[in-house]
Amino acid sequence: xxxxxxxxxxxxxxxxxxxxxxxxxxxxxxxxxxxxxxxxxxxxxxxxxxxxxxxxxxxxxxxxxxxxxxxxxxxxxxxxxxxxxxxxxxxxxxxxxxxxxxxxxxxxxxx
Amino acid sequence: xxxxxxxxxxxxxxxxxxxxxxxxxxxxxxxxxxxxxxxxxxxxxxxxxxxxxxxxxxxxxxxxxxxxxxxxxxxxxxxxxxxxxxxxxxxxxxxxxxxxxxxxxxxxxxxxxx
Numbered sequence: 309x310x311x312x313x314x315x316x317x318x319x320x321x322x323x324x325x326x327x328x329x330x331x332x333x334x335x336x337x338x339x340x341x342x343x344x345x346x347x348x349x350x351x352x353x354x355x356x357x358x359x360x361x362x363x364x365x366x367x368x369x370x371x372x373x374x375x376x377x378x379x380x381x382x383x384x385x386x387x388x389x390x391x392x393x394x395x396x397x398x399x400x401x402x403x404x405x406x407x408x409x410x411x412x413x414x415x416x417x418x419x
Numbered sequence: 420x421x422x423x424x425x426x427x428x429x430x431x432x433x434x435x436x437x438x439x440x441x442x443x444x445x446x447x448x449x450x451x452x453x454x455x456x457x458x459x460x461x462x463x464x465x466x467x468x469x470x471x472x473x474x475x476x477x478x479x480x481x482x483x484x485x486x487x488x489x490x491x492x493x494x495x496x497x498x499x500x501x502x503x504x505x506x507x508x509x510x511x512x513x514x515x516x517x518x519x520x521x522x523x524x525x526x527x528x529x530x531x532x533x
Binding site: 344352397407412 | 511
């Protein structure tokens with residue numbers, strides 16, 4: 309059962325523009341959401357998270373938005389840089405439950 | 420400060436064999452989780468160890484077992500390997516008193532079953 313879905317396998321944007329990565333979930337019990345970034349030959353690296361009691365969390369160039377009614381979250385990267393090129397995973401968890409990951413979106417930022 | 424380390428980096432086994440993968444958590448971390456990442460998919464939770472006991476388990480058969488040692492390092496054992504067990508196996512660690520969801524991942528062990 310795929311409770312966390314990232315429907316776009318890939319995304320390409322120009323350097324300096326905004327990157328928007330989307331994620332949908334089906335389990336209404338999820339109360340914590342995270343984004344991880346993964347470079348080749350490395351493990352995923354924690355990027356940013358948001359609790360279900362919030363609808364926005366910002367950290368520098370990265371902002372995560374949560375729309376609980378739509379069961380949708382998005383990651384905005386502004387401005388995008390070539391070093392942001394990586395695979396981005398959306399993840400979600402409920403209290404005392406395991407973390408569920410989406411299949412990932414490969415972001416390519418072109419100079 | 421070393422992050423999460425895993426060994427070996429790559430491993431090739433044949434069907435029916437058994438394999439042991441190893442993980443050392445980040446310094447100061449006491450909780451270790453294991454994930455399986457098949458090609459083109461996100462990581463899938465196998466189980467989590469805390470205080471040398473399995474605390475949570477995902478939807479994986481009993482062929483997958485683990486252990487955590489007093490120094491918090493951990494092993495993942497897979498018996499009777501199947502072709503479908505070929506994947507990247509990721510270990511992640513965290514400090515239980517922190518948000519356990521903000522885990523630090525190792526680089527993974529790439530297992531190929533022939």
